[in-house]
Amino acid sequence: MDPNLALYLVGAGIGAASLPGLKARLELSRAKHASLTGHARISRLIARLVPHYEYDEERFFRSDDAPDDITTRRRAGFHRLAATYGERFAATAQLSGEIEDVVSDLQFTSAYRVPFQYSRFVRRHLPAGAFAAESSGVLLTDLDGNRMYDLGGSYGVNVFGYDFYKACIDRGSERVRTLGPVLGTYHPVVAYNVKRLLVISGLDEVSFHMSGTEAVMQAVRLARYHTGRSHLVRFCGAYHGWWGDVQPGAGNPVPARETYTLKDMSDASLHVLRTRRDIACVLVNPLQALHPNTNAPGDSALVDGARTAHFDRAAYAGWLQRLRSVCTERDIALVFDEVFTGFRLAPGGAQEYFGVRADLVTYGKTLGGGLPVGALCGRRNLMRRFDHHRPANVCFARGTFNSHPYVMAAMHEFLHQLDAAEIGALYRDLDAVWNERADRLNRRLRDEGLPVRMANLSTIWTTCYTVPSRYNWMLQYYLRAEGLALGWIGTGRLIFSLNYTDVDFNAVADRFVAAARAMRDDGWWWHGDAATNRSIRRRILGEMIASRL
Numbered sequence: 001m002d003p004n005l006a007l008y009l010v011g012a013g014i015g016a017a018s019l020p021g022l023k024a025r026l027e028l029s030r031a032k033h034a035s036l037t038g039h040a041r042i043s044r045l046i047a048r049l050v051p052h053y054e055y056d057e058e059r060f061f062r063s064d065d066a067p068d069d070i071t072t073r074r075r076a077g078f079h080r081l082a083a084t085y086g087e088r089f090a091a092t093a094q095l096s097g098e099i100e101d102v103v104s105d106l107q108f109t110s111a112y113r114v115p116f117q118y119s120r121f122v123r124r125h126l127p128a129g130a131f132a133a134e135s136s137g138v139l140l141t142d143l144d145g146n147r148m149y150d151l152g153g154s155y156g157v158n159v160f161g162y163d164f165y166k167a168c169i170d171r172g173s174e175r176v177r178t179l180g181p182v183l184g185t186y187h188p189v190v191a192y193n194v195k196r197l198l199v200i201s202g203l204d205e206v207s208f209h210m211s212g213t214e215a216v217m218q219a220v221r222l223a224r225y226h227t228g229r230s231h232l233v234r235f236c237g238a239y240h241g242w243w244g245d246v247q248p249g250a251g252n253p254v255p256a257r258e259t260y261t262l263k264d265m266s267d268a269s270l271h272v273l274r275t276r277r278d279i280a281c282v283l284v285n286p287l288q289a290l291h292p293n294t295n296a297p298g299d300s301a302l303v304d305g306a307r308t309a310h311f312d313r314a315a316y317a318g319w320l321q322r323l324r325s326v327c328t329e330r331d332i333a334l335v336f337d338e339v340f341t342g343f344r345l346a347p348g349g350a351q352e353y354f355g356v357r358a359d360l361v362t363y364g365k366t367l368g369g370g371l372p373v374g375a376l377c378g379r380r381n382l383m384r385r386f387d388h389h390r391p392a393n394v395c396f397a398r399g400t401f402n403s404h405p406y407v408m409a410a411m412h413e414f415l416h417q418l419d420a421a422e423i424g425a426l427y428r429d430l431d432a433v434w435n436e437r438a439d440r441l442n443r444r445l446r447d448e449g450l451p452v453r454m455a456n457l458s459t460i461w462t463t464c465y466t467v468p469s470r471y472n473w474m475l476q477y478y479l480r481a482e483g484l485a486l487g488w489i490g491t492g493r494l495i496f497s498l499n500y501t502d503v504d505f506n507a508v509a510d511r512f513v514a515a516a517r518a519m520r521d522d523g524w525w526w527h528g529d530a531a532t533n534r535s536i537r538r539r540i541l542g543e544m545i546a547s548r549l
């Protein structure tokens, strides 16, 4: 045979063989979100390339080329705020400063409160205290005796108010005191917890873990074990804890090779689920309904005014239904990660709220009644950790502290109290109450011409900005000065507990408006006529390139 013809035939054969592979790859690419959040590998690469540079004092106030009168106002406002912080938070800041250098978590959170170019200067003058002394009602008290409204919500744990959890821990500890911290056997409270969780989740079996991260790890491991498939699907921007496989982009030093990050609320993603054969499970964090396809809105990424959020309950419920039917059709385990949304959106969590049932559901945070926990509920055929026909083929999972008597007892109190009339009352008209509160605050902000708007998914709120400013992150410092305590990610996530009364809320709204007014008066929202969010980002890119040269 003519050698050229032979080569041609071999080449054509390889081409034909790889065509379906190529098609599948293209389809996978189509199901990726266009942003960096949708491209884990590129985001890791870029994260390694971003150079450190920071503004000196002069540039700090003028990074957007504001005129002199504006920078003078900003400077005066900043130093007034710094003086207030120095007086009001002295003891809290002092103790925080003593340990900051040796507590790696604290170093991280304090460095990443604001965009890195401004971080050191802000830390020096507006130290965020890491300590609190007391909680009561919806208030926290710091070491200086300042009483502040809690909008951090203890990462979402605080659904019913801190006093509720104190009671769960106290009563629970009393109940298990005679057994004490004995592990490896169960205290009888476990039986009650199991029964309640099965009813709440509508599923067949439960396993207990020590954190939400571990509950998610177990869900994925079991899905892989039972389906014999390798890959998990997560949606762009969704947080599922800090285990490597669910956190494939920047932040994880190694690539997560068996994770597909797909576009949320997208037909292209459904197509991938319908056609690929390597997908074991799909993880959904229902919190993403507030901001599909974007990361948790932290202020360290708030370099401009482009943050958006909008919750559409019907659209998200429709998406979950479509996901449900594709997963059923393809025998893919649908996992709802309800570590955050469980018990917050409704007593039955996102499953109840959106009216869609999952095959595996993770819980954590508030379920522990104030103590650390993770739990996984699932269908019997997915939860089994061994194979009757192949006794050596097990799916191993342990954890020294799982089912710890004190945690189980606090959980018991939590679940028991869910039936109490006062708790039932907190859920009544929950969305109507919180949507009306958000509307009310937005009206006030609009009427005063303040460039801030709130978006909410029930009690979970995000602050958005209507101006292309490089300084929107400054609002968190004005809010604190007004006695509003935020979590370390700043204004992007305000978490209210359900026990906020209208009086409490009005007090928060007054302070919020006062903070925004002060920030406006201090000139931070000035922007040039030609400024856009895009022009800000282009400018920052230019600064990065210049700093590398």
Ligand SMILES: Cc1ncc(COP(=O)(O)O)c(C=O)c1O
Binding pocket: 155, 210, 211, 212, 213, 214, 216, 239, 240, 241, 242, 285, 337, 338, 339, 340, 341, 364, 365, 373, 374
């Ligand atoms: C949806 C979701 N999954 C998992 C986790 C991880 O839980 P933990 O921090 O208890 O490990 C979190 C924590 O924020 C979460 O919000």
